[in-house]
Amino acid sequence: MFEALSEQLEAAWKKLRGQDKLTASNIQEPLKVVRRALIDADVSVQVVREFIQGVETRAVGKEVISGVRPDQQFIKVVYDELVQVMGTEQVPLITAPQSPSIILMAGLQGTGKTTAAAKLALYLKKQDKKPLLVATDIYRPAAIDQLQTLGRQIGVPVFALGTDVNPVTIAQQGVAHAQSEGCDWVIVDTAGRLQIDQAMMGELAQIKTTIQPQEVLLVVDAMTGQEAANLTRTFHEQIGITGAILTKLDGDARGGAALSVRQISGQPIKFIGTGEKVEALQPFYPERMASRILGM
Amino acid sequence: VGQGPLDERAVTELETLLLQADVGVTVTDWVIQQIQAQIRQEALPPELALKLLSGLLRQVLERPYQHHAPNLTPVPGQLNIWLITGVNGVGKTTTIGKLAHLATKSGYKCLIAAADTFRAAAVEQVKIWGERAGVGVVSNPSANADPAAVVFDAIGAAQSRGVELLLVDTAGRLQNKQNLMAELQKVRRIIDKKAVNATVESLLVLDATLGQNGLRQAQVFTEAANLTGVILTKLDGTARGGIALAITQELGLPIRFVGAGEGLMDLRPFSSYEFVEALMGI
Numbered sequence: 001m002f003e004a005l006s007e008q009l010e011a012a013w014k015k016l017r018g019q020d021k022l023t024a025s026n027i028q029e030p031l032k033v034v035r036r037a038l039i040d041a042d043v044s045v046q047v048v049r050e051f052i053q054g055v056e057t058r059a060v061g062k063e064v065i066s067g068v069r070p071d072q073q074f075i076k077v078v079y080d081e082l083v084q085v086m087g088t089e090q091v092p093l094i095t096a097p098q099s100p101s102i103i104l105m106a107g108l109q110g111t112g113k114t115t116a117a118a119k120l121a122l123y124l125k126k127q128d129k130k131p132l133l134v135a136t137d138i139y140r141p142a143a144i145d146q147l148q149t150l151g152r153q154i155g156v157p158v159f160a161l162g163t164d165v166n167p168v169t170i171a172q173q174g175v176a177h178a179q180s181e182g183c184d185w186v187i188v189d190t191a192g193r194l195q196i197d198q199a200m201m202g203e204l205a206q207i208k209t210t211i212q213p214q215e216v217l218l219v220v221d222a223m224t225g226q227e228a229a230n231l232t233r234t235f236h237e238q239i240g241i242t243g244a245i246l247t248k249l250d251g252d253a254r255g256g257a258a259l260s261v262r263q264i265s266g267q268p269i270k271f272i273g274t275g276e277k278v279e280a281l282q283p284f285y286p287e288r289m290a291s292r293i294l295g296m
Numbered sequence: 297v298g299q300g301p302l303d304e305r306a307v308t309e310l311e312t313l314l315l316q317a318d319v320g321v322t323v324t325d326w327v328i329q330q331i332q333a334q335i336r337q338e339a340l341p342p343e344l345a346l347k348l349l350s351g352l353l354r355q356v357l358e359r360p361y362q363h364h365a366p367n368l369t370p371v372p373g374q375l376n377i378w379l380i381t382g383v384n385g386v387g388k389t390t391t392i393g394k395l396a397h398l399a400t401k402s403g404y405k406c407l408i409a410a411a412d413t414f415r416a417a418a419v420e421q422v423k424i425w426g427e428r429a430g431v432g433v434v435s436n437p438s439a440n441a442d443p444a445a446v447v448f449d450a451i452g453a454a455q456s457r458g459v460e461l462l463l464v465d466t467a468g469r470l471q472n473k474q475n476l477m478a479e480l481q482k483v484r485r486i487i488d489k490k491a492v493n494a495t496v497e498s499l500l501v502l503d504a505t506l507g508q509n510g511l512r513q514a515q516v517f518t519e520a521a522n523l524t525g526v527i528l529t530k531l532d533g534t535a536r537g538g539i540a541l542a543i544t545q546e547l548g549l550p551i552r553f554v555g556a557g558e559g560l561m562d563l564r565p566f567s568s569y570e571f572v573e574a575l576m577g578i
């Protein structure tokens with residue numbers, strides 16, 4: 001794909017041979033090529049618009065470096081801008097001044113919250129931490145069973161009160177339980193919800209107010225299309241997220257949602273999910289994501 | 297693109313509408329070209345663009361009916377097998393529950409094969425759906441059982457019990473995982489071999505929030521599972537599911553059902569009219 005983008009940019013540039021400066025007019029055609037590539041990678045149309053403006057501002061006036069092909073130089077500008085927007089360094093989890101530190105999972109249905117909760121627990125356990133998982137999804141059939149099965153696999157306890165107790169109460173008692181058991185991390189799994197579902201968003205807001213988590217991690221499927229922008233905006237406005245986890249990156253989606261999530265919330269992507277197994281969690285590296293979105 | 301009777305602003309508007317619905321760059325370009333050509337050839341006022349757009353989109357969605365019946369229903373009095381496939385988390389298991397309910401209500405004798413033997417609590421989940429719909433579930437209690445073996449057993453049970461619709465739940469799999477796609481191929485082979493006289497539908501479940509990767513999914517799943525149609529879920533959200541339209545355009549697959557909620561009743565037969573209205577935000 002990067003080759004495709006490269007070739008198209010080269011073609012766009014051939015028409016401009018001999019020009020020694022990137023100008024507002026001679027980068028219009030290459031900008032169009034980049035715009036299409038980003039939309040093809042599922043970056044939200046609105047985010048693409050802002051991003052292209054950023055690239056334009058950065059590129060215009062640059063001298064073409066002798067010995068470097070202008071299309072290559074232009075790609076470098078695009079790539080650098082992508083890395084810049086996505087946050088140039090990897091951001092660790094926020095810990096509470098006093099144990100336990102609390103992580104609240106949030107997101108649409110089926111994005112990978114429950115799996116990511118277990119992955120995080122294992123990740124923390126491997127750092128000699130003592131995590132507790134809390135099962136507040138009383139809606140999805142066998143959701144608690146799913147978390148308990150994963151908990152057994154990784155040897156991390158799961159706090160559950162069945163499906164007849166209010167999720168806010170479960171979360172609250174889960175945190176209290178972690179305190180009494182001397183756990184230093186609590187990971188609260190929640191039911192999937194649409195950002196337009198007022199009742200369910202209200203519930204999540206109430207869980208947050210009640211347990212005061214250090215982290216609210218929005219779990220986003222890397223295959224998400226244009227909707228990534230809407231859902232991020234609403235979750236951030238109504239709940240307030242501190243970061244995101246991008247899942248299913250073991251697939252071959254280009255993952256443009258990453259750019260939308262980051263640009264719209266301003267919050268860092270902290271981890272990526274790279275498989276169905278509980279070990280498949282990795283830190284997020286903006287450079288790698290930029291290359292992937294551009295198809296490099 | 298964009299050369300024609302529609303001015304730049306009108307083109308941008310149409311383009312934004314389609315791209316924001318996840319229709320994708322290729323189909324969007326094609327659609328706009330078609331509209332430009334139609335306005336020019338028939339000397340129509342450009343204000344008609346939106347109307348032309350909805351007509352064109354419906355044409356795309358209804359074109360598969362040249363080769364497929366417009367409505368998908370099991371053939372009564374014989375075994376039908378519907379294989380439900382797709383990537384992780386799109387709504388396969390939930391849709392099985394809804395389909396089981398719909399089919400039972402319509403008087404079909406129904407059975408579910410729990411062939412997701414991989415994901416944590418997948419069998420428990422589909423069993424709860426079976427209970428809700430009042431439909432039996434064939435499963436293998438041993439961990440990581442061979443899904444093809446579960447399907448084999450379920451076909452045997454369906455045949456001996458005179459079942460008319462066997463719904464096969466499969467594990468979510470990303471289409472670039474060759475081993476998992478080979479496993480699906482094996483399930484498909486078992487169905488074709490063991491149920492020679494059954495009418496088989498192979499349905500890909502797509503989540504309306506999916507972006508452009510959906511097209512790749514449809515291509516690869518078509519090869520592995522010989523797809524005959526698509527089910528689009530999560531249309532109760534604000535995502536429009538435009539990639540399903542691109543899939544129909546590129547692969548000729550009909551959209552069969554739409555899911556719009558997490559409840560037992562939240563499934564409807566596909567209507568191109570409703571889909572296009574929703575996509576265009578009418």
Ligand SMILES: Nc1nc2c(ncn2[C@@H]2O[C@H](COP(=O)(O)OP(=O)(O)OP(=O)(O)O)[C@@H](O)[C@H]2O)c(=O)[nH]1
Pocket residue numbers: 107108109110111112113114115116137140143190191192193219247248249250251272273274275276280384385415468470
């Ligand atoms: N390939 C792959 N699959 C994943 C990844 N993360 C999660 N999954 C799969 O995605 C599906 C959904 O994951 P869940 O953890 O159940 O998602 P969820 O967000 O908890 O779903 P709900 O609770 O129903 O909203 C399951 O099949 C998981 O195995 C990942 O990084 N890669």
Ligand SMILES: Nc1nc2c(ncn2[C@@H]2O[C@H](COP(=O)(O)OP(=O)(O)OP(=O)(O)O)[C@@H](O)[C@H]2O)c(=O)[nH]1
Pocket residue numbers: 109110140192194382383384385386387388389390391412415418466467468469529530531532533555556557558562
């Ligand atoms: N809002 C909404 N949620 C849905 C719909 N269909 C399914 N879901 C939810 O999506 C999540 C995943 O659904 P599943 O049926 O488990 O999906 P799956 O494809 O079987 O997942 P895996 O087996 O893990 O690959 C659950 O939380 C469902 O309740 C729908 O039409 N609308």
Ligand SMILES: [K+]
Pocket residue numbers: 109110111221384385386503505
């Ligand atoms: K999804």
Ligand SMILES: [Mg+2]
Pocket residue numbers: 113114115137143190191192
């Ligand atoms: Mg879950």
Ligand SMILES: [Mg+2]
Pocket residue numbers: 388389390412418465466467468
């Ligand atoms: Mg399932």
